Amino acid sequence: MPIQRRPKPTSPDEFIEGANLTESVLQHQIEVLEHQLQQKDEHEQALVGEIEQLRANDLDETERQLLQKQIDELREHLKQNQGSVEYPIAKIHPNPKQTRQTFKEEVEAMERSLQEEGQLDDVMLFDDGTLFDGECRWRAATNLNWKTIRAVFVSRPENDQTLRRRTYLANRHRRDLNALDKAASLVAIVCDEISELKPDEVSRIVNRVLTRLKRRKQKLGDRLHLQPQEQQRAILAQFKLEPVEIQVFLILLGLQEHPATLNRNVFPTLSLNPNLRIAVRERALGCAQALVLNRLTSDNLGLSKQKALQLLNEGIEVTLANNLSEIKAQQWVAEQKKQLVGDATKALSNGVRNQHVDHILVAVQRLDLDKATISTEQRQELKQALKRVLQML
Structure with a gap:
């Protein structure tokens, strides 16, 4: 059996040198890992940048497919770097800056x-x-009573403003x-x-500027x-707009939205009756149909607010x-208005004549503007008075 020699004792200088070498190796390994993590993070950020650039343009079907491919690549990149986890559904909460508020049909x-x-x-979740x-x-x-859902994690934007903007771009072309x-977004x-x-x-700013330009x-x-x-x-500067008007237009244009299109098709929905908003978001009523029904107001129909709401x-x-x-x-809607006018006419024809109105009718019929001498001010007052009466009929 060979004789085992005792290892030579390590001198203090050799020990310190070995410790320094070990520390140096560890430091090098840490630097390598940090570099690898930085490369992965840069790849992730590059993918996010490509996705946002695509979403910021009007896409045809081929470009939509490319966008979806980029999203899938980002998701796969996150899975490879982190791995998927089964995350408790109860601990997930919606994005408060979410652009979409209408989910019913897609969720079903x-x-x-x-x-x-x-x-x-x-x-994809934030931390x-x-x-x-x-x-x-x-x-x-959640509706199916699942306890967990498969998830990957992505870095959160530096502030809520950036988060809202990115969320809008993420949903713009859907x-x-x-x-x-x-x-609203x-x-x-x-x-x-x-x-x-x-x-x-x-x-109001968008509509005011466009009206002025027209x-x-x-x-x-x-x-x-x-x-x-x-x-x-440069183009906006030609129109001599106010500073806040230029700001608003540049923000909307920066989101690849044309102010004229928004003014015509999008911003009018902000005036929808609350019942119509609920119907759009919870019952899949189309916004175009909602805007048509929004004309059923007490002012337009000559009805009380309660009756107008019932018709709406x-x-x-x-x-x-x-x-x-x-x-x-x-x-x-046109049929309802026609029917209301017919009902009102019928009610008048079957009702008792108002003597006060009869006196006014006689006075108006006898008024001869050609022979009468009236001032310009009186003519204007008479026009306005008759206009108000006609609007109420």
């Missing part, structure tokens, strides 16, 4: 998909459990993003960046929202039950 479809095929894509992507999957899983959700983004601006001022026979140009920001600034609610039920298009909804 997602429930069927989860039941038949299981969860195909992970939801505190806030959703970045996948709210429909989370809502559907076909089910309705005009009401879009309008755009107003919030503008107010984030111009803190002194009140929400109801945003749409009066001057000036136009923004159909593709202004697709131009570089410097060119947008009837219009909601009829539109939903019969799946009326915008044109069909317009026809239904």
Whole structure:
């Protein structure tokens, strides 16, 4: 059996040198790991940047497929770096800056998909459990009484303003993003960046500027929202707008939204009756049909507020039950107005004549403006008085 020699004792200098070497190796390994993590983070940020750049443009079907491919690549990148986890559904909460507020139909479809095929894509969460992507999957899983859902985690933006903007861009090109959700989100983004601006001022500023330009026979140009920001600034400078007006327009243009389109098709939804808003978000009423039904007001119909609201609610039920298009909804509203006028005429013809009105009629019929000498001021007052009477008839 060979004799085992005792190892030579390590001198203090050799020990210190070995310790320094070990520390040096460890430091090198730490630097390598940090470099690898930085590369992974840079790759993740590059993917996010590519996705946001794509979402900031008007996409055709091929580009939509490319966008979805980039999203899938980001999700796969996160899975490879972190791995998926089964995260408790009860600890997940929605994004308070979420653009979409309408989920009903998509959630119902997602429930069927989860039941038949299981969860195909992970939801994306921030570290505190806030959703970045996948709210429909989370809502559907909640309705199905799932306890956990597969998730990956992504870095949270540096502030809420950036989060709201990114969330809007993430939802902008989805076909089910309705005009009401879009309008509310755009107003919030503008107010984030111009803190002194009140929400109801945003749409008024846009409408005011466009009305002024129309009066001057000036136009923004159909593709202004697709131009570089410097060119947008140069064009807006030609119109001599107020500083806050330029700010609002540049923010909207920076989101690839044309102010004229928003003024015509999106911002009008902000004036929807509360019942119509609920019907849009919870019962899948189309925004175009909602805007048609929004004309059923007491002022437009000459009814009390209570009766006008009853007719509005009837219009909601009829539109939903019969799946009326915008044109069909317009026809239904016109029919209701026609019927109200007919009922009013019938009531007048069957009623007792008002003697006071008869006296006024006689006086007006006898008035000969050609022979009478009346001042310009009296003529104007008479026009205004007759106009008010005609509006009430």
